[in-house]
Amino acid sequence: MSDALIDIEPGLAGVAPAVGEHVRGLRDPLHERILGTVRAAMRAQGRSLTGGQGQGLTLGVQTAVDSFVDALADPGRDLTATRAVFHALGRTEYREGHRVDALRTVLTLGARDIWAFLVAHSPRTAPADLYVIAGALFGYADALAGAAAEGFLDEQRDAAQDWATTRRRLITLLVQPEPPGDAALHAAVDAARWVLPRTVAVLSVDGVDAEHLARTIGGGAIATVVDDAVRVVLPDPGAPGRLDRARRALAGRRAVLGPTVELGRARLSYRISRRALALRQEGRLPADAPVTTDEHLLTLLLAWEPGLADHLTDAWLAPLAGLRPATRRTLTETLHSWLRRQGQVVAVAEELHTHPQTVRYRMRQLRAAFGAALDDPDTRLTLQLALRHHLGADSPRQPPGRRNPPPR
Template sequence: MTGRPADEAVDSTVFSGQLAQIMRPELESVADEIVAEIRALIPEYRRPLDGPYGKSIKAGVRHAVSLFVAQIADPSVSKQHAHEVHRRLGQNEMREGRSLDTLQAAYRVGARVAWRRIMKVGRDSGFSSTVMSQLADAMLGFMDELASVALDGFLEAKACSADALDTWRRRLLQLILERPAVPPEAVEELAQLVGWTTPKTATPVAVRPLFPLRGAQRPPLDADVLAELTGVEPRLLVPGAVTRERLAALEQALPRCRFAVGPCVPLDAVADSLRWARKALVLVDEGVLPPRRVVWAQESLPVVLLHSDEALAQQLRGRLLASLDGLTARQRERMLETLRAWLDAQGHVLDMAERLSVHPQTVRYRMRQLEAVFGDRLRDPDARFELELALRTLPSAPWQNGGQRAGGANTRT
């Protein structure tokens, strides 16, 4: 009995080396299991891991597991690189807008999964309880050390960032807009961190600077408005619906900008609403919608829908209007103008004459021309619907000069 402690000390050294050899082939799968369990248990980490964010998370986990196994075999192995990796990881977590609790929870999950695997390997290899106890102490101490280093990095980044709150608010807006959607718990956690009350519905606003924005100073927006104005696609998010008072405040805060207000939608549909608002801004640039300072996408949804896929619209126009290709430009425009009037007036000659400002007899003459070109399609409801779609997707500005094209042509679309 008197020799047992010394024997166990020898066993510990020998078995630790053996365990390191056994664990090396397990490193990749252990790291993947840790990442998977962190994502399963902590909503904030359930984002796709394809980009730089995912690579840094995976690299940190794999480096930690590899270093621990290396330390089992050689306790003198340097930790300097590991400390640098996890300090940067902590800094990135702060910049991503996650909380200290989330960061610490990730390390606890990592330690639990790694220890679970070591226990399995140890039992399968017949290691003594003394060796396993020592390994448990070493594992917990090692993970505490890395968590402490990451915490230091987190606090350093926070201290160095005078605009930390603005960074987190921009990160919150990005989370809300991400596709595929992040779990609601992740949005709620970051919202609590920045003091933003999560609304049931919200209204995105696409922003188009008409002149370069002055300086980097944050405009005087309402405290509950999330803003990202520094990127190539500036945007705002307003809780609830945009009222007259709210719109006036936005116009005053950003006097050199045009706005496209998306529909007010539940928070998980904000990304779609913002996409429609952005398309409305593009249609203003293209002359399809009037150049107002404020464009309400809700009032232009049919136009936004019709112009959402220009390549498809070209295919539709090419198929339906190919019959006009042999006409001169003037004849083609007259035929399109007449066809639009016929569709709008549902074939009533007098209404068409008034819309076209021509004599009813002229309308009848033009209608015979339409009949010769389009034939039975004019009597087929589905064909008429397609023809109207094709006409309404023509590149024109129906709000200018009583329906004239931006370039001066007389086609009504």
């Protein structure tokens, strides 16, 4: 808003001071007339001038009228205080849930009514001066509406920042190492205006559009950005249609869905989805959107601690380390199939497209390398995990180093 009315309408410099003084004399009836007009406009919007916002708007109308009539008599007077009143009214409009243009409508109607009143009560004012006053009046109303719109948008921005901070605090509380106490949890839930769910699942999604994603998923989802990725807490994922809607919202996004857990175990779902997203970024999980971690728990288990599965493979496949690469590859594939097929030679031969006798020959070599360990259930499980990791690696690994062989 301009600092003075003369900045809005420079033609006021040529209007005789007596015109301004005449308008000043109409202050009281203008108050009454414009308040009536504003009340009617408010009723049309389903509102009234009672309550805090009504009292504030009444004060705003009086301030606007007083400031305008005084500025006609003194066009250079500062209008900053008037701007502040309407900036505050714009903030209140947002807080009370009204539209950004509701106050502008009231101001426009008020300005028209002021103009009609001035024309009717200024028979001795020259038409040229009335036209100048009209330009000043409607420019003034636009400037006040602009100040109100700025206030509305400022409040909207501040509220969004406060809302994001409040929900971020809630999510941080849910996924912290120690489960929050009941009092702290309920206080955070109340502040975030969230309905406390029985179960949750945490989504990890590439990107930083947390608020947009939460709104798109709906169903009470809340989200924030943690470590350069969006973390979405999805309440009661088992509710009808909730997961389907989340999947639709995530179409085309790199995302993973953690397991559904009780609210007090939200950190587990968060940690699993976080690690799964990292694996997906590395290309070690499917590119489907979203990946459901419950379908890839074995991959997650093997890849949870970087380097641990490599060490497992090196240690437990050490008996094959001294063989030629082609022989080592053949024997590891055979052993993996034999373990998966529970020792059924014919099934192994069919899977490997070879003769059963060849499988038996290879198994004699493997028994010579591993000994009685191949008959131990725990050893079989460990070997199968090591082989799965070794044969499922995306890039060829170095031959397992010579280390202490597994127990026999």
